[in-house]
Amino acid sequence: MKVAFPWFGYDTLALQGFLEDMGAEVVLPPSTSRRTMELGVKFAPELICMPFKITLGNFIEALEEGADTLLMAAGARKCRFGYYHYLQERALRVLGKDFTFVPITQYSAYDFIFRLMPGLFGVSSARVMRGVYLLLAKSALTRDFRRLLNRKRAVDFDQAEKLKESAIAMLRNARTLREIKNVRRELGRMFALNGRKPELRVGLVGEIFFTVDQFANQEIERELARLGVEVVFERCLYNHLRHLLKIDFGYLRSRRLARSYLKECPGGEALRTTGEAIWFIRNRVDGLVHVFPFTCMPENIALEALQRLSERAGVPLLSLSFDEHTSSTGLITRLEAFVELLRRRQSAGRISGN
Amino acid sequence: MRIGLPRALLYYRYGRFWECFLAELGAEVVLSRKTDEEILARGLAAVSSEVCLPIKIAAGHLLELADSVDAIFFPRMNWLGDKLFACPKMIGIVDVAAMLVGNRVKLIAPIINGNFMSAHLKAGFEFTRDPFRVSQAWKKAKSELKNTSIRSDHAQGVRDSTVGVIGHFYNLGDDFIGRTIITTFRRCGYDIITKEEIPDDILSRDNGFAKNIRWIYERELYNAFEYLLNQVAGFCVVVSMGCGPDSLVAEFMREQAQKRSVPFLLLVIDEHTGEAGLVTRIEAFVELLKRRKMPRLARMTAL
Numbered sequence: 158m159k160v161a162f163p164w165f166g167y168d169t170l171a172l173q174g175f176l177e178d179m180g181a182e183v184v185l186p187p188s189t190s191r192r193t194m195e196l197g198v199k200f201a202p203e204l205i206c207m208p209f210k211i212t213l214g215n216f217i218e219a220l221e222e223g224a225d226t227l228l229m230a231a232g233a234r235k236c237r238f239g240y241y242h243y244l245q246e247r248a249l250r251v252l253g254k255d256f257t258f259v260p261i262t263q264y265s266a267y268d269f270i271f272r273l274m275p276g277l278f279g280v281s282s283a284r285v286m287r288g289v290y291l292l293l294a295k296s297a298l299t300r301d302f303r304r305l306l307n308r309k310r311a312v313d314f315d316q317a318e319k320l321k322e323s324a325i326a327m328l329r330n331a332r333t334l335r336e337i338k339n340v341r342r343e344l345g346r347m348f349a350l351n352g353r354k355p356e357l358r359v360g361l362v363g364e365i366f367f368t369v370d371q372f373a374n375q376e377i378e379r380e381l382a383r384l385g386v387e388v389v390f391e392r393c394l395y396n397h398l399r400h401l402l403k404i405d406f407g408y409l410r411s412r413r414l415a416r417s418y419l420k421e422c423p424g425g426e427a428l429r430t431t432g433e434a435i436w437f438i439r440n441r442v443d444g445l446v447h448v449f450p451f452t453c454m455p456e457n458i459a460l461e462a463l464q465r466l467s468e469r470a471g472v473p474l475l476s477l478s479f480d481e482h483t484s485s486t487g488l489i490t491r492l493e494a495f496v497e498l499l500r501r502r503q504s505a506g507r508i509s510g511n
Numbered sequence: 512m513r514i515g516l517p518r519a520l521l522y523y524r525y526g527r528f529w530e531c532f533l534a535e536l537g538a539e540v541v542l543s544r545k546t547d548e549e550i551l552a553r554g555l556a557a558v559s560s561e562v563c564l565p566i567k568i569a570a571g572h573l574l575e576l577a578d579s580v581d582a583i584f585f586p587r588m589n590w591l592g593d594k595l596f597a598c599p600k601m602i603g604i605v606d607v608a609a610m611l612v613g614n615r616v617k618l619i620a621p622i623i624n625g626n627f628m629s630a631h632l633k634a635g636f637e638f639t640r641d642p643f644r645v646s647q648a649w650k651k652a653k654s655e656l657k658n659t660s661i662r663s664d665h666a667q668g669v670r671d672s673t674v675g676v677i678g679h680f681y682n683l684g685d686d687f688i689g690r691t692i693i694t695t696f697r698r699c700g701y702d703i704i705t706k707e708e709i710p711d712d713i714l715s716r717d718n719g720f721a722k723n724i725r726w727i728y729e730r731e732l733y734n735a736f737e738y739l740l741n742q743v744a745g746f747c748v749v750v751s752m753g754c755g756p757d758s759l760v761a762e763f764m765r766e767q768a769q770k771r772s773v774p775f776l777l778l779v780i781d782e783h784t785g786e787a788g789l790v791t792r793i794e795a796f797v798e799l800l801k802r803r804k805m806p807r808l809a810r811m812t813a814l
Contacts, residue, residue: 204750204758204779234725235596237755243723244762418610421589421622423603424596454755457562458603464559465610478561 158278159184161219162228163212166369167303168394170328171295176228178288179278186219189372193218198481200248206237207450207479208366211373213245220254226277231260235424236455266402289398294337295328296395301341302328303378303393305348310382311355317382320347355387357499360437362430362463363448364456367479368392374448375485377477377492381446384496389442391433392426410436418462425455431462438466443499444473451480473498512638514538515576515583515616518545519569520601523684525586528655532631533584535648536638541580543572546687550575551782557611563751564688564781565681566600566607573608582617583608586634588727589624593717595727598756627656673702674800675739677732677764678749679757680707682780691786692749692778692793699797704743706735713738720763729756736764744800745774747793752781774799 160181162172169185176183186193189211197214216227229245232238242260249256259277261269274285302324309317324344331340359381367374368390378388391407399405411432412422422428434445447463449456460476467474475495477488514533516522522529533540543550546568554571576583587605588597596602605620612618621634628649635645674696676683683689683705696703706714714731721737724730736746746768750757761777768775776796778789 202758202762204752204754205762206755206758236599237759239725240723240759244759247766419603419606420609421587421602421606423599423606425599427599427603452561452753452755452758454599455603457559457753458600458607460559460561461603461607461610476559 158182158226159224160226160228161186161216161222161224163215164189164370164372165366165394166371167299167325167328168296168369170325171292171299171394174295174332175288175292178291179274179280179285181226181278184219184222184224186215186222186224189215189370193372194481200251202244204452205244206453207373207481208238208364209241209244210481211366211370212241213248216245216249217252220249220252220256225255226257226259228259228261231262233264233424236453238425263401289402291332291334291337293395293398294334295331296393296398298331298337298341298344299328300393300395302344303390305344307378307382307388307390308350308355309348310379311357311385311387312350312353314383317348318379324348355385357386357443357496357503358441359386359388359444359446359499360434360440360442361388361390361446361448362392362433362437363446364426364430364450364453365392365397367448367450369394373479375479375483375488377446377448377488380489380492381496384493386443386496386499388446389437389440391436392429407433415462418466419458423455423458425453427455427459427462430456430459431466434463434466438470438472442472443503444475444495446495447474447476449476449478451478453478473502512538512582513541513580514619515541515543515580517569517572517576517583517585518543519572519685520565520604520681521586521588523680525656528652529584529586531655532635532648532652533638535651536635536644538638541576543576546572546685551687555782558607561753562600563753565679565685565751566604567782568685568687569604570607570611573612577612577615580616582619582637583612584619584634586621586623586630589622591623591625591627591727592715594625595725595730597728598726598754600755671744671804672700673704673743675736675743675746676703676705676749677736677746678705679728679732679751682749682751683707688751688780689749691789692747695790695793696747696797699794701744701797701800703747704739706731709735709738724760726756726760729760732757733760733763736767740767740771740773743773744804745776745796747776747778747796749778749780752779774803 158181160176161184173183173185193214194211196217197210201210201213229242231242246258270285271282275282306317324347327340331337361368381388396405396407400408411429414435415428415431418431419428463474516529530540550571551568553574554567557570557574558567585605585608589602590596609618619634619637621630623630632645632649635648693703714734716734721730721733724733748761748764750761765775
């Protein structure tokens with residue numbers, strides 16, 4: 158059985174490690190490229206949101222590589238994410254390849270541990286639980302790696318980019334808790350700032366796929382770091398897993414903070430986006446960057462809240478919606494203008510003595 | 512107390528009920544005027560450009576009302592029945608309303624979490640402290656909740672010159688959006704049937720594929736589509752640009768229609784949709800329907 162799943166930024170490594178723990182042979186599709194997206198766009202309905210198209214492209218490329226079992230997460234069916242797997246399976250059947258499509262319904266950890274995983278890979282529930290524990294540890298590691306990388310890149314871009322490849326190799330090879338611990342220590346040493354501090358900090362909020370996946374958001378973190386800005390974030394696989402296991406206190410905090418803007422959850426991650434934005438503002442970020450796929454329903458509601466929030470708190474907001482036509486040049490121009498604005502505000506603040 | 516009722520979104524479904532309910536509670540009900548260019552322009556300026564047309568129009572209506580009333584009655588549909596959700600934007604628009612007009616007027620927004628009645632009874636106490644009066648108002652208004660638009664000529668089944676127009680009530684009900692579509696079909700000699708004319712028990716069926724759809728109004732649309740599939744000459748599906756649920760459900764419908772080779776027209780509308788463009792597309796579609804009915808020889812000579 159050759160298992161494949163779509164790319165999910167650096168957290169792909171953690172997910173791959175988990176499936177290998179389950180004894181599966183993982184066929185990772187080639188990393189997302191222009192071709193992936195074009196394939197996805199070709200076989201997807203026109204008006205559907207971007208993550209669908211990108212992940213569909215991943216699946217097509219995985220099938221080309223010889224995968225026969227495709228794993229796809231599925232959401233709560235308030236937003237379109239919950240329906241992805243129906244359409245993706247239909248679209249892939251058209252291609253005429255033989256495969257099993259396994260939607261992994263979230264929001265029931267019990268079902269996942271005791272029925273789905275043992276049924277799929279023939280492993281004991283205890284082994285799944287151990288695997289989930291390791292997955293949590295490793296996704297925490299990828300989160301720390303992203304944090305360290307973002308900070309280092311903001312002060313010393315070239316050096317950080319040079320270290321990135323070897324750091325990713327280390328992440329890939331960390332399999333036990335002890336190794337994960339060692340890698341974390343090693344990463345801390347590698348990406349040490351040596352007393353320098355990033356000049357500006359922006360908070361990245363938005364839809365999870367677009368905050369996590371570097372291809373989807375066109376390396377927005379790298380481009381901001383190139384301009385000397387550190388990107389702080391809360392959305393990552395680790396926090397999402399904790400949310401699914403109902404131990405994510407960050408989510409409770411977001412929900413509480415967002416209540417002054419959104420009283421009910423409109424589905425998706427609108428509450429998180431708003432709550433995290435308020436949290437970042439309280440922690441004195443210089444600006445907010447909001448990324449989401451074009452026509453994303455919950456994020457558009459969150460955007461309304463963010464606009465008011467940014468006006469009230471006086472923190473600039475850059476809201477970016479992505480679709481298959483978003484050009485990287487246009488994106489970089491907008492980022493440069495935004496960072497320029499942040500710089501001016503900072504120096505104006507310094508002169509007036511705030 | 513002057514209470515405003517925006518003529519948008521759920522109004523096209525529950526409007527008569529709300530008017531009756533509020534009037535029974537002793538409020539003076541002020542309806543916003545019918546959607547026009549000015550209301551749309553106000554809405555466009557107020558919300559992000561990416562949301563769908565009905566939401567923009569709703570924002571315009573809210574701003575329009577905010578100047579002239581004491582409070583706005585704008586219930587939040589969260590879920591109904593078997594945890595069937597409204598779409599995220601419809602849930603969120605109430606929060607957007609609070610951000611837009613919350614500092615100027617009072618917003619009375621009962622949350623409908625599965626129970627239509629208790630949400631309204633609770634809201635009733637905003638107007639009066641007399642529980643008897645609230646329950647009387649509910650009893651009187653309740654009859655307006657029933658689907659009364661079923662036309663008798665459709666009850667026996669539809670004719671073969673009928674087109675199924677599948678679209679949300681807030682799109683087709685709003686003359687600003689839906690009128691062109693409906694009148695063009697009528698002018699071309701085709702009768703139309705919408706989901707509002709199909710009995711409720713068919714719309715709320717949960718067998719077959721509809722079981723998987725967890726959005727209330729999308730499930731109704733899909734059921735209506737499935738019910739009409741073997742009866743009508745063709746389908747015209749009206750979707751607003753940026754509508755999330757419809758982008759999926761319309762795809763399922765297209766697949767089904769193709770399988771049975773039923774003509775299928777997908778109209779995606781937004782604030783830039785010109786009337787002439789819509790008319791042209793519908794006329795071309797009608798032409799196709801007429802061709803299909805001709806015998807083979809006539810079809811060839813008609814060229």
